[in-house]
Amino acid sequence: MMPKRKSRVGKGPGITTYVLLLLVAVLSFFPYYWMFVVASNDTSVINEVPPRLVPGDRFMENVRTVFNNVPFGRALLNSAIVASLAALAQTFFSALAGYAFSKIQFKGRNVLFVIIIATMMVPLQLGVVPQFLLISRLGWVNDLRALIVPGTVSAFGVFWMRQAIDAAVPDELIQAARVDGAGTFRTFRSIVVPSIRPQASVLALFAFMFMWNDFFWPLIVLNKQDAFTVQVALRQVQEQAYVTDYAIQMAGTIVGTVPLFIVFLIFGKQIVGGIMEGALKG
Amino acid sequence: MTAAVEISDVTKRFGDVVAVDNIDLTIADGEFFAMLGPSGCGKTTTLRMIAGLDFPTEGSLKIFGDEVGTLPPNKRPVNTVFQNYALFPHMSVLDNVSFGLRMQKVDKATAAARAKESIELVQLGGYEKRRPNQLSGGQQQRVALARALVNEPKVLLLDEPLGALDLKLRQEMQGELKSLQRDLGVSFVFVTHDQEEALTMSDRIAVMNEGKLLQVGSPEEIYERPANRFVADFIGQTNLIEGTVADETTIVLTNGARVAAPSDHAAGTAVALSLRPERATLTPAGAVEAADGRTSVDGVIAGVTYLGNALVYDVALDWMTIEVREENRPAGDRPSPGDRVAVSWTTSDASVVV
Ligand SMILES: Nc1ncnc2c1ncn2[C@@H]1O[C@H](COP(=O)(O)OP(=O)(O)OP(=O)(O)O)[C@@H](O)[C@H]1O
Ligand SMILES: [Mg+2]
Numbered sequence: 026m027m028p029k030r031k032s033r034v035g036k037g038p039g040i041t042t043y044v045l046l047l048l049v050a051v052l053s054f055f056p057y058y059w060m061f062v063v064a065s066n067d068t069s070v071i072n073e074v075p076p077r078l079v080p081g082d083r084f085m086e087n088v089r090t091v092f093n094n095v096p097f098g099r100a101l102l103n104s105a106i107v108a109s110l111a112a113l114a115q116t117f118f119s120a121l122a123g124y125a126f127s128k129i130q131f132k133g134r135n136v137l138f139v140i141i142i143a144t145m146m147v148p149l150q151l152g153v154v155p156q157f158l159l160i161s162r163l164g165w166v167n168d169l170r171a172l173i174v175p176g177t178v179s180a181f182g183v184f185w186m187r188q189a190i191d192a193a194v195p196d197e198l199i200q201a202a203r204v205d206g207a208g209t210f211r212t213f214r215s216i217v218v219p220s221i222r223p224q225a226s227v228l229a230l231f232a233f234m235f236m237w238n239d240f241f242w243p244l245i246v247l248n249k250q251d252a253f254t255v256q257v258a259l260r261q262v263q264e265q266a267y268v269t270d271y272a273i274q275m276a277g278t279i280v281g282t283v284p285l286f287i288v289f290l291i292f293g294k295q296i297v298g299g300i301m302e303g304a305l306k307g
Numbered sequence: 308m309t310a311a312v313e314i315s316d317v318t319k320r321f322g323d324v325v326a327v328d329n330i331d332l333t334i335a336d337g338e339f340f341a342m343l344g345p346s347g348c349g350k351t352t353t354l355r356m357i358a359g360l361d362f363p364t365e366g367s368l369k370i371f372g373d374e375v376g377t378l379p380p381n382k383r384p385v386n387t388v389f390q391n392y393a394l395f396p397h398m399s400v401l402d403n404v405s406f407g408l409r410m411q412k413v414d415k416a417t418a419a420a421r422a423k424e425s426i427e428l429v430q431l432g433g434y435e436k437r438r439p440n441q442l443s444g445g446q447q448q449r450v451a452l453a454r455a456l457v458n459e460p461k462v463l464l465l466d467e468p469l470g471a472l473d474l475k476l477r478q479e480m481q482g483e484l485k486s487l488q489r490d491l492g493v494s495f496v497f498v499t500h501d502q503e504e505a506l507t508m509s510d511r512i513a514v515m516n517e518g519k520l521l522q523v524g525s526p527e528e529i530y531e532r533p534a535n536r537f538v539a540d541f542i543g544q545t546n547l548i549e550g551t552v553a554d555e556t557t558i559v560l561t562n563g564a565r566v567a568a569p570s571d572h573a574a575g576t577a578v579a580l581s582l583r584p585e586r587a588t589l590t591p592a593g594a595v596e597a598a599d600g601r602t603s604v605d606g607v608i609a610g611v612t613y614l615g616n617a618l619v620y621d622v623a624l625d626w627m628t629i630e631v632r633e634e635n636r637p638a639g640d641r642p643s644p645g646d647r648v649a650v651s652w653t654t655s656d657a658s659v660v661v
Binding site: 195197198200201202203204205206207211215216219220 | 358360379380381386387389390391393394395396397406407410411454455458
């Protein structure tokens with residue numbers, strides 16, 4: 026029995042596995058490739074049968090049109106500010122709340138946690154009207170604060186960080202820090218945060234992606250071009266072109282996606298590194 | 308001299324669970340004190356109350372004469388070595404050990420120097436830069452020890468510090484802990500559920516069960532004069548022979564046999580005679596003389612277990628089987644199963660327990 030099993034492990038995955046993986050990889054990559062094909066051609070290629078598969082030479086021209094039609098540079102900057110501030114704040118506050126829910130005993134802890142979880146079940150649309158009223162009272166319409174402030178904490182983030190801390194930080198570690206004289210916040214900073222770095226990176230990445238891709242809420246609170254985020258600006262590109270110009274639309278989308286890729290590359294490495302480290306430790 | 312720790316009438320409840328039930332306990336300065344008992348008996352809870360990680364529901368707890376009340380752990384002259392070491396995984400050995408000093412705002416260089424000393428003390432010099440996951444279990448244990456000692460506690464609390472180590476390492480660490488304690492002259496309060504460990508290491512032992520403190524005494528007192536049936540049975544091997552007190556010098560066993568056993572229980576009290584296997588002697592039936600201070604019961608050899616340096620005989624009495632342990636002797640010279648024998652012992656070697 027044993028030798029047979031061993032040889033199977035030694036051989037690794039078979040050819041079928043590789044073919045399947047390759048197929049899945051091609052299928053998931055194709056839409057992005059075709060997006061580039063469209064973005065580097067004239068909008069007419071969208072209707073060609075069979076679809077064109079080679080990129081054209083109009084990519085830079087299309088990108089330039091995007092920047093001419095809307096203040097796209099400004100939109101990129103706005104999105105970057107909103108997404109990074111909100112991601113940082115959300116990770117920080119969620120970790121802090123998660124720490125409290127995981128490690129600090131206080132009255133009403135469980136009830137409060139259930140309430141927070143319950144807010145995840147309320148559909149976004151229900152909250153939009155009161156939230157808009159609040160934002161306009163604060164005078165934040167057309168202000169990036171309207172996006173950043175509601176993004177500084179999320180129920181999902183709190184839940185995620187609590188689970189992470191439950192799993193990664195044993196109670197004894199917290200007590201050992203207490204015995205050594207570390208206060209609540211110092212323990213959070215010196216003991217908890219370093220232990221949950223991988224999970225915190227995942228949350229930061231999710232939050233960044235969510236904020237970057239959010240369209241519905243920014244569309245409601247932003248109506249001046251200078252305040253536009255990338256997603257709202259992309260919609261304007263389309264409207265000003267009278268007939269939908271897919272080539273320009275796609276060119277803008279590509280430019281608007283690049284920052285996301287960069288962030289993913291940076292954080293992805295950290296996350297994988299963190300997971301590997303955890304695996305080695307275990 | 309003021310006691311290092313003085314626990315008076317302390318009870319700790321978690322909701323309906325009484326974890327520690329009205330205990331009184333005094334631990335002297337410089338003493339190696341063991342707390343022994345089965346799982347869930349309240350050892351950790353008692354230790355945590357001394358540490359300041361939990362607070363008594365009722366009663367008073369003094370450390371060097373001062374009522375500690377709800378004083379936080381770092382404000383007590385006490386430090387703790389946790390059962391699973393609880394080392395900070397992302398910090399080097401040096402950072403782990405100096406963490407407490409850094410929290411006390413000791414400057415970096417001094418903290419590092421003192422941490423180094425402490426690391427040398429537990430014989431881990433050269434390992435300062437390692438991470439906990441690059442150390443063996445025994446080495447991690449030493450780091451935990453160094454981390455606690457660097458704060459110069461007057462009482463060191465250790466919760467089953469050797470529980471996770473294999474036997475050989477465990478015995479090695481037992482010796483080291485003991486000599487460390489002697490050198491430092493501070494009190495060690497040591498939780499264990501290994502009775503042998505408690506006997507070999509401690510000056511005094513407290514035996515607990517179900518939140519109650521059953522007996523406190525030197526290893527010898529605990530072993531030779533168990534306060535009750537539970538202690539007799541929990542510490543070492545023993546035979547508990549049931550009987551009833553007849554008068555102050557005699558008890559009547561279940562089958563009506565009378566044995567000499569001095570006790571101060573009232574006549575008619577149901578008791579057990581705790582007889583250690585190694586304190587009993589076997590002689591052929593009828594050959595035992597009623598020597599001064601000795602007493603005996605009759606039985607039949609039911610089995611023999613060969614242990615190399617010793618032999619353990621199962622001796623069937625009329626109503627129960629007891630164990631007798633003797634030094635090994637040549638095969639021809641041993642009683643064998645079926646032989647009628649007398650089991651005798653010096654009366655003061657057995658204890659009457661309720
Ligand atoms: N935080 C708590 N909440 C509720 N019950 C608790 C808590 N801590 C301990 N207990 C209960 O108190 C009793 C004593 O627990 P304790 O941890 O002191 O036992 P122990 O003697 O250390 O056992 P072990 O040898 O298994 O470590 C147990 O019944 C336990 O379930
Ligand atoms: Mg315990």
